[in-house]
């Protein structure tokens with residue numbers, strides 16, 4: 458009788474573990490979420506982002522097969538394996554990519570004691586994901602996705618979450634999201650872009666489709682919205698517009714970690730000075746990453762992004778960063794980059810510069826452009842050639858941002 462009854466219950470419900478709502482509460486109802494980012498949401502950046510207001514962080518995606526089979530890869534991606542850092546680095550969701558349930562499970566089992574949940578990457582649109590057949594290239598293979606999620610849901614002690622992109626057809630996206638939730642996912646992050654929206658075609662994320670999912674998925678489903686967050690005020694705007702539980706930011710955070718801070722707060726929090734932020738980040742790297750070349754490689758990429766508005770005015774410093782490698786000592790990094798940036802900004806302040814954040818000319822269109830001094834962190838607007846509706850905005854931004862070069866864009870927007 459009991460057995461017969463259990464057969465009627467969906468398999469996902471047979472496992473007694475935390476629901477999405479319980480998980481969300483246990484993590485402290487985090488509203489500001491640092492996105493999973495390859496080479497970018499590593500431990501040191503997470504520590505910095507938390508200091509600037511992120512209340513939940515994702516690791517970069519861990520490649521399941523590599524993680525399950527290579528100790529070196531594990532060391533590079535999941536370092537340092539130290540309890541004290543573990544305490545400071547929570548709540549934390551570990552993201553995994555792959556298509557083989559066994560490797561994904563193995564990876565998840567190796568990390569589950571040191572995170573709050575495990576996330577399946579269903580959004581990566583890059584060539585590497587096409588080749589490895591994971592991320593958004595599984596969007597058409599619902600049985601594969603279902604099997605992976607069920608395996609994780611049934612065998613792990615921590616809940617499973619997933620991050621998806623959307624289909625051009627809303628209805629199909631809704632069915633897709635339902636299938637994922639039915640399989641056992643507890644928190645669903647929706648990046649409101651299509652698989653094709655990457656690189657120069659990234660364009661704007663669609664908050665309407667996120668709202669549509671919110672309104673049509675079962676009440677109580679925990680959802681995170683992702684896309685279009687550039688300024689601190691965008692977080693509240695996105696929460697209100699989409700009705701989601703939390704907002705995730707990737708690029709907005711990389712160029713300005715202040716994006717997670719209170720929009721009414723001091724400008725040193727909302728748009729921190731590049732010299733101050735660089736020093737803070739550097740000290741975190743010194744303390745927590747030591748000699749790891751992987752973290753040094755990530756640091757170089759972070760330095761370029763933090764300093765993006767600043768480097769066109771200080772090309773000597775740009776050349777210095779470019780010439781340093783993952784094997785350069787931290788002392789050299791400090792001498793060649795951190796100290797010169799500090800000196801350059803000090804020199805700017807000796808001249809009593811105009812240091813105000815003012816609404817930029819896009820305000821007349823109800824846009825949200827702000828003019829920020831070049832020695833403060835600020836969002837990076839990319840060209841969106843060919844994306845209808847944004848052209849005049851982009852044309853205006855390009856006119857102001859004569860240093861922007863699509864060719865220099867990183868190829869990593871997953």
Ligand SMILES: Cc1cc2nc3c(=O)[nH]c(=O)nc-3n(C[C@H](O)[C@H](O)[C@H](O)COP(=O)(O)O)c2cc1C
Nearest residue numbers: 492493494495518648684685706707708869870871
């Ligand atoms: C440098 C970089 C690395 C990324 N790596 C990942 C990743 O590992 N896993 C993932 O799901 N998304 C990844 N993404 C995508 C982001 O998590 C996010 O979905 C996307 O950038 C849209 O958010 P945004 O508009 O705030 O940038 C990456 C994005 C960037 C910019």
